[in-house]
Structures are given as structure tokens and as C-alpha cells.
Amino acid sequence: MQPKAHIVDLPVYQPGKPIEEVQKEYGLSEVVKLASNENPYGFSPRVKAAIESELTKFNLYPDGGAVELTAAVAEHLSVQADQVIFGCGSDEIIALIARAFLSEGDENIMADATFSVYKSNADIEKATSIEVPLKNGTHDLEAMLAAVTDRTQIVWICNPNNPTGTIVSETELKSFLDRVPSSVMVVLDEAYFEYVTDSAYPDGTKLLADYGNVVVLRTFSKIYGLAALRIGYGVGQASVIRSINQVREPFNTTRIAQAAAKAALADREFVESCRIKNTEGISFLQGEFDRLGLSYFPANGNFIMVDTQRSAADLFQRMLRKGVIARAGFKLYPTYMRVTVGSPRENEIFIRTFEEALNEQGAAV
Ligand SMILES: Cc1ncc(COP(=O)(O)O)c(C=O)c1O
Structure with missing residues (x-):
């Protein structure tokens, strides 16, 4: 039994780590996942x-x-x-x-x-x-x-x-x-x-x-x-x-x-309220990235891609241990992290943890 030759080397899609797994692995009581561009406000x-x-x-x-x-x-x-x-x-x-x-x-x-x-x-x-x-x-x-x-x-x-x-x-x-x-x-x-x-x-x-x-x-x-x-x-x-x-x-x-x-x-009311809260979340996160002197691509969805000016993969690991999951490891953008816009509380936790991890990691490369 042989798979088709052209699929042998295809990668298997790697999803973000599930919340439960991170919680168990690092003994955390709360994990904030801002890695898959999900809606923090649930559904209608x-x-x-x-x-x-x-x-x-x-x-x-x-x-x-x-x-x-x-x-x-x-x-x-x-x-x-x-x-x-x-x-x-x-x-x-x-x-x-x-x-x-x-x-x-x-x-x-x-x-x-x-x-x-x-x-x-x-x-x-x-x-x-x-x-x-x-x-x-x-x-x-x-x-x-x-x-x-x-x-x-x-x-x-x-x-x-x-x-x-x-x-x-x-x-x-x-x-x-x-x-x-x-x-x-x-x-x-x-x-x-x-x-x-x-x-x-x-x-x-x-x-x-x-x-x-x-x-x-x-x-x-x-x-x-x-x-x-x-x-x-x-x-x-x-x-x-x-x-x-x-x-x-x-x-x-x-x-x-x-x-x-x-x-x-x-x-439509639910959709509209999510759009408004997302726009507010983008403004908050962008303001914080400005304060930290970091640039980002113009954000039009429910996520922002920020240039951390360091190894984003390393930053990602530091944040994971503190219970915040974002996305890094983009081949062409090794210093960038993608963060989903969360609820106001999640966004604040993200920024606090992000800043702590930045400080630990030291000066920009
Ligand atoms: C650009 C883009 N297209 C399509 C999808 C797939 O979404 P779904 O299969 O959940 O409809 C995603 C999911 O993240 C996406 O980011």
C-alpha cells in the first residue's frame, strides 16, 4: 500500500495549540488564545x-x-x-x-x-x-x-x-x-x-x-x-x-x-456590534504598539501583524509559558507576530504579557 508519490512530502497542517493543552503543560489557571482569529464575543x-x-x-x-x-x-x-x-x-x-x-x-x-x-x-x-x-x-x-x-x-x-x-x-x-x-x-x-x-x-x-x-x-x-x-x-x-x-x-x-x-x-445587530468592538480593539492594540515603538501592517480583519523587531518565535514561546497564545513562525516574516483582536480584557492581558516577554528578551535585534 503506497500513498500517491506527490503527496508523500506534503506537510500536515499545524493548528495552534489548544487552550487545554497549554494549561496542562505549563500548570496555568487561565490561558488566553489569540491565535486563530476567532470571535471573542461568541455568536448570536x-x-x-x-x-x-x-x-x-x-x-x-x-x-x-x-x-x-x-x-x-x-x-x-x-x-x-x-x-x-x-x-x-x-x-x-x-x-x-x-x-x-x-x-x-x-x-x-x-x-x-x-x-x-x-x-x-x-x-x-x-x-x-x-x-x-x-x-x-x-x-x-x-x-x-x-x-x-x-x-x-x-x-x-x-x-x-x-x-x-x-x-x-x-x-x-x-x-x-x-x-x-x-x-x-x-x-x-x-x-x-x-x-x-x-x-x-x-x-x-x-x-x-x-x-x-x-x-x-x-x-x-x-x-x-x-x-x-x-x-x-x-x-x-x-x-x-x-x-x-x-x-x-x-x-x-x-x-x-x-x-x-x-x-x-x-x-445584523450582533454582526454590527462585533465590528464596532473589533475596531475599538484594533485602536487599542495599535496604540499600545505605538507606545512600544513597534510598527505593524494596517489591520483590516480581526487580527494585527506586528513587527516585534526580535525573533517572534522566541517571544511566542515566552508568552506561551505565561498563558498567552498568539501566532509566530511566519517563514518570510520571522520578526512578526500575528495577534487576534480579543475582548478588551484579553487585549490587556496580551499587551501586559507581550511587554513582559519583550523586556525579558532584551533589546531589539
Ligand atoms: C483567509 C481565510 N480564508 C479562509 C479561512 C477558512 O475559514 P473556514 O474554513 O473556517 O470558513 C480562513 C480561516 O482562518 C482564513 O483566514
Whole structure:
């Protein structure tokens, strides 16, 4: 029994350490995890009631087409129902796009520091990934356009970009879309869409009418606070969504996830309050980084990437021992740490611990 040769060296995704494990390992009574861009405010109270109504139906398969949720999202976005597809997180939509559109010898283009799932799925399909360097932490759309060849199938644009948090503007994006061949799919990953407050930020779903090659990804894992339930979606031209549906497993999202997502979508007040609190959290953290004389990329999602001017991996370990989990170890940004914006209390604990660890570690390199 042999695995396929091309998957032998693929890395296994390394998630952040779970809170319980860190607590046990270091004998801590409390651990603050700001490592996975989760919502510190939980989820809408409407979700609980919606899930409760599903609790007696575990013996029944879910609706494979997620008809009710599709109708709700289609209405919310002013698109047609056949333009929407749901997945086990937007992670699954990325995998399905790769499965449907990438083959050996195809090329796909992405930033050199972006969400790792694009490349891992391209690797699985034996496609070649062209990684274009970020410019000041931001997608370099001109360089990405210059990298397009007649073998290019997909360009992935993560907007806001994970891990840097930067955005491309509507003007830049339209200028790119006007020039990229219409045969190339452009995936706009808008996992953090609802957090963005910058008026220059484009709404990818509004570009679908003019650009038939665009596919937009969104998720219920972030501002809606449903990460555990695994539900995200893609929006595009009906013919493209049909191709993605052709490679989808029949029952890829659960009853509970569908019911929860529908209830969460309807609670705009919860979304709005999370956005406001997140913006306040960004201001607080940025103010503290300014006080510490550290620079950071403009933050547009629910996380900030700060230049610690030291080995961030070492700083990460020091903070872990004190019960704060952030993210470090970015290959191209070894001095940067990514911190999720937490609740005001979590943000304060983060800054206190961060400063202690900085002082222990000594002067900047
Ligand atoms: C940019 C980006 N896209 C997609 C995802 C996947 O989210 P999910 O699979 O939970 O919908 C994430 C998760 O962190 C992300 O940061």
C-alpha cells in the first residue's frame, strides 16, 4: 500500500495549540488564545434557539443543497440561488475549486505570504503554484498580473490578507480584473469581509455582474462566531458554481450548521456590534504598539501583524509559558507576530504579557 508519490512530502497542517493543552503543560489557571482569529464575543443568541430545533433530527440527513440557507444568503447578497455553494468551512470551497479547476501542469498564482490552504490544495492536484511577493505586506496585483501565463487557471486574492491584514482597494482590484484574461478564475477570499471599515475596500459580490471569472469566498467562522460548526460559502457565476457542485460530497454541511448559519445571518445587530468592538480593539492594540515603538501592517480583519523587531518565535514561546497564545513562525516574516483582536480584557492581558516577554528578551535585534 503506497500513498500517491506527490503527496508523500506534503506537510500536515499545524493548528495552534489548544487552550487545554497549554494549561496542562505549563500548570496555568487561565490561558488566553489569540491565535486563530476567532470571535471573542461568541455568536448570536438566535443561533442557540435555531440549533435546539434541530436536536431531535439527528437521524435524518441534512438538506444536501442547503436550500433554505442558500435562499437566505442569495437574498442577503442580491444574487441568484444557483450562484451560491456551501462547504465545510470556506476551506472546503477552496479544496473543491482546486479539485474542479486545477490539474497537473496548470498554474495558479497567489501571494508569497497568504492563507496556506490555496497552495496545499494546488499541491494535492499537482498544479504549480506561483507565489508572488507581497509589497509592503499587500498583494502586488501588478506583479500577479505579470505572472499570468497561458497555463494560469486561478489567481487567489486574500482580501483582507491573512496573515498581514492588508487590503487591496476597489480601484486596484478593478484595474486588475479589467486586464486579467477572462479565462482565468479570480478567487476573492473575503473571510474577514464583515470586519472591514475602510471605504476603499471592495465588496467582491458586487463585481460578479461585470466580471464572470470572479468567485467570492465568505465564511460563518469569523464575525458570525460559528467556527466550530464548519460552514462557509462561495459565490460566482452559476456555471462555475455548478462545476464546483459536481465535485462536492452530497451532504457536506450538517443540519446544525445550516440552521445556525441562517439564524446568524439574520442577526445584523450582533454582526454590527462585533465590528464596532473589533475596531475599538484594533485602536487599542495599535496604540499600545505605538507606545512600544513597534510598527505593524494596517489591520483590516480581526487580527494585527506586528513587527516585534526580535525573533517572534522566541517571544511566542515566552508568552506561551505565561498563558498567552498568539501566532509566530511566519517563514518570510520571522520578526512578526500575528495577534487576534480579543475582548478588551484579553487585549490587556496580551499587551501586559507581550511587554513582559519583550523586556525579558532584551533589546531589539
Ligand atoms: C483567509 C481565510 N480564508 C479562509 C479561512 C477558512 O475559514 P473556514 O474554513 O473556517 O470558513 C480562513 C480561516 O482562518 C482564513 O483566514
